[in-house]
Amino acid sequence: MEIEFQRVGKKYETGQEALSQVSFHLQQGEMAFLTGHSGAGKSTLLKLIMMIERQSHGKIIIDGEDLLSLSRKYIPFHRRKVGVVFQNHQLLFDRSVFHNVALPLQVSGADPQHVAKRVRAALDKVGLLGKEKYNPMALSGGEQQRIGIARAVVNKPQLLLADEPTGNLDPRLSAEIMNLFQEFNRVGVTVLVASHDLSLIARMHHRVLTLNQGRIVNDGGFS
Numbered sequence: 001m002e003i004e005f006q007r008v009g010k011k012y013e014t015g016q017e018a019l020s021q022v023s024f025h026l027q028q029g030e031m032a033f034l035t036g037h038s039g040a041g042k043s044t045l046l047k048l049i050m051m052i053e054r055q056s057h058g059k060i061i062i063d064g065e066d067l068l069s070l071s072r073k074y075i076p077f078h079r080r081k082v083g084v085v086f087q088n089h090q091l092l093f094d095r096s097v098f099h100n101v102a103l104p105l106q107v108s109g110a111d112p113q114h115v116a117k118r119v120r121a122a123l124d125k126v127g128l129l130g131k132e133k134y135n136p137m138a139l140s141g142g143e144q145q146r147i148g149i150a151r152a153v154v155n156k157p158q159l160l161l162a163d164e165p166t167g168n169l170d171p172r173l174s175a176e177i178m179n180l181f182q183e184f185n186r187v188g189v190t191v192l193v194a195s196h197d198l199s200l201i202a203r204m205h206h207r208v209l210t211l212n213q214g215r216i217v218n219d220g221g222f223s
């Protein structure tokens with residue numbers, strides 16, 4: 001899935017200008033990192049892609065569609081094409097690993113056999129197939145994050161977004177999580193990861209978009 005930002009700005013109702021004149025183009029199947037100081041606008045940029053927020057200026061084209069031209073009714077369809085991973089993985093601790101991963105499919109009304117097949121395939125990809133019946137609470141932080149990733153990919157999204165997905169993890173687990181993203185990218189998924197872990201980003205050798213006070217100040221490879 002292709003993403004294009006053309007001079008995008010976002011001003012919140014509070015008057016806070018979170019993004020300004022942001023332009024970039026992420027090709028179908030590309031992987032990139034988004035970095036910058038706290039408050040630089042990383043989460044806002046991801047929220048615009050997910051249509052949780054709407055831009056105040058400029059144009060966002062995703063999968064050939066101008067997001068401003070999409071009506072409210074279309075938002076759930078748009079979101080289904082995008083998998084999202086958060087730092088605090090937002091798991092339900094009163095449900096099993098299986099049910100946590102199944103959630104997005106159940107919301108879209110898929111039949112139970114299809115759900116079971118997709119959930120197992122997603123758990124297999126993140127190395128948690130043997131733990132489907134566990135309560136997420138019984139799993140380690142790294143494993144919990146992998147449940148979040150399985151849930152993000154269970155719909156087979158063409159685009160995977162992550163907001164500080166390694167925030168609470170040690171360096172080894174963080175590298176494992178990043179490798180997982182890389183594997184999804186290898187099979188054609190477009191991946192955009194917001195992170196402030198510069199040393200980890202440097203080791204991944206992907207494109208890096210750097211935000212500073214809402215503006216892109218660098219766009220390039222990490223040398």
Ligand SMILES: Nc1ncnc2c1ncn2[C@@H]1O[C@H](COP(=O)(O)OP(=O)(O)OP(=O)(O)O)[C@@H](O)[C@H]1O
Pocket residue numbers: 012013014016017018036037038039040041042043044045
């Ligand atoms: N809903 C909102 N209403 C008003 N201002 C907001 C809102 N969300 C974010 N902001 C402001 O917009 C700016 C960018 O915030 P954003 O969360 O996008 O940054 P970030 O780079 O993701 O930061 P962090 O790494 O701390 O999560 C900040 O000044 C923030 O306070």
